[in-house]
Amino acid sequence: MAGTVTGPSSFGPKRLHSLPAVEKQGGDAMSVTEVELGDDHADITRHDTFVTGVPYATFDRLRREEPVSWWDEDGSRGFWALTRYRDVIAAERQPEVFSSAKGIRLEDMDEEETEARRTLMEMDPPGHTRYRRLVSRVFTRKAVLAYEDAIRTLARQVVDEVHGTPLVDFTDLVARRLPMRMLGRLLDLPPDDYDWLVTRGDALIANSDPDFTDYVVDQVDTSAYRLLPFRSPVAVELIGYGREAFEARRRHPSEDVLTALLAPMPNGEHLSEAELGNFFCLLVAAGNDTTRYSMAASMKALVERPALLSALAEEPGRLDVAVDEMLRWTSVTMHFRRTAAQDTELGGKQIRAGDKVVLWFVAANYDPEQFPDPYHFDAERRPNDHVTFGLKTPHLCLGAHLARMELRVLFEELLPRIDSAAFAGPTERLRSNFIAGIKHLPLEISWK
């Protein structure tokens, strides 16, 4: 065991705890919403824990009682959990101490696996900086703004497709459709392939949920696929598809992201075939369901706050600021992992070289030291320096501008067409302690 060890069992018996949050707009209490904070002694190492919701109460307690805490894992090495905003930021900003090179998810990988599956996410500066420079130019705010009209057209199409339907699974019919169409447009891929790409992306990133893959990482033996992205044979299909797409761009360069990836890096080197394949998988996985689940969870927050839904429909200009609150609130990628490259101290704990350190973004985003009244959804929250995409870190989400724009444009197009919306059944959540996902969001919508 590492450091001054304290395991989850040392916190005593389970208690249930939830906090009522009052919806405040313009200072008035308009309606009361329950924010389910869940179990305050939940086991955050288990995917099953998150099926019933994010255990915010557990993160609150950890942040208060032991902000840097040690967790044992079944069949694995265990990890340090960072739950305080300032510690998450500190770890993010010191890649020389908290390295990404040994993996960024909880899964332990040996050297061969890490090498085979490496993308820019599993790199540290300076190698990361070179790679990132090559791909970042197509994701800058300016580059992404050039796609706004195209994205708006796609958003309008998706809204048109559901408009008039009274019962809508919002995740399925809106949030799932849009991001792949948007990403497909950026990658210049044929629209007929989008559905296939979405199912393959899901199988990769939701590899802990049996609804999305037959190769559930902690339930079946996936050792045969250990050298593949996300430890899944589905990656072979995606890499093969990506290879063909890159080949086509070599023959006929276009203005798309894939063509940009074929250009030389500042040092004259090109990305290898393996790097291109892994990066293609990363884009399809990371560019799809993160945005989908942000859209679904944001819609849920608006349905819970009908006055806010109407206000944003009337004043869509407010969405620019509100989108950042949606991102903080939803915190879809709940954590990313680092590995200590040297002995160090954080939050009074001795962390040893080689220890896994997990940055719980979802906990940092609700740290009252940084976000006053964190369980209040404040559409006007400013400043709102959430860590949903990382913050001032070398690994800041490459798709951040794109994801922000997708959310803004979707709600700009959708909300003015909704008269009212209510829940038409229970929401269902992804089995994952990595991605906070609402798989099904049944809504009854009265359309304008």
Ligand code: HEM
């Ligand atoms: C709301 C949606 C999204 C969320 C919450 C999200 C979250 C994140 C986070 C937290 C990181 C940092 C990982 C780390 O620190 O190790 C990251 C990195 C990344 N994201 Fe996103 N992401 C979203 C959308 C997208 C989209 C739309 C794309 C691409 C089209 C994308 C592509 C990437 C890539 C390539 C990286 C790696 C960057 C690097 O390591 O330098 N993401 N994302």
